[in-house]
Amino acid sequence: PEDLQKEALGKSFFLGGGKTGFLRRVAWDRPSPTLVTHPAMPATDLAHPDELRPLSVQEYKVIQQFPEEWVIKGKLLDKYRQLGNAVPIGLGLAVGKNILDHMNGRKIESFPNFRYSRYKNTSDLDIFGELV
Incomplete structure (x- = not known):
């Protein structure tokens, strides 16, 4: 609905162009879209398949195929940046x-x-x- 688009996009709504990347929900049975370096980056919000929240660092790790025991160091946004810049194994x-x-x-x-x-x-x- 247009009112939700305006709320989600803010000023970007009025810039024109495509708006297909906003608020995408990851599917359990399909490949993930490209992970970005920030969980709430404008135009690329990826939502959990079932829950109303962004993907967690642990979920980013699973999508990028990192071993479960690997520890990603740094502040929270640094972890998202590292995983968003990674290529799936x-x-x-x-x-x-x-x-x-x-x-x-x-x-x-x-x-x-x-x-x-x-x-x-x-x-x-x-x-x-x-x-x-």
Whole structure:
């Protein structure tokens, strides 16, 4: 509803542009949106799947696939910043594996039922070629 949008967005409501990032609820059965470096960053509030609250530091750790026993040091906002700047462990492993496979001439694994980005078959050379 528009009244809730105005309350949540404050002055930003009147700036125009897309407002799709506001007050998103994380789903139990879908990948998480990108975690940000502050739990209440404007335009990117991520809410718990069932509760009316932002995600906790511990929930950030789980989403980023950090081992449960790891301790994140610092003040509360420093912890959110560290975890928001992190890359999920599984993503880092997948990227590293594909780089090694490419360097060693191995076929890159394909996942036919995965919804790839529309940029999957592009490269920086394609993009820069258009600019020159």
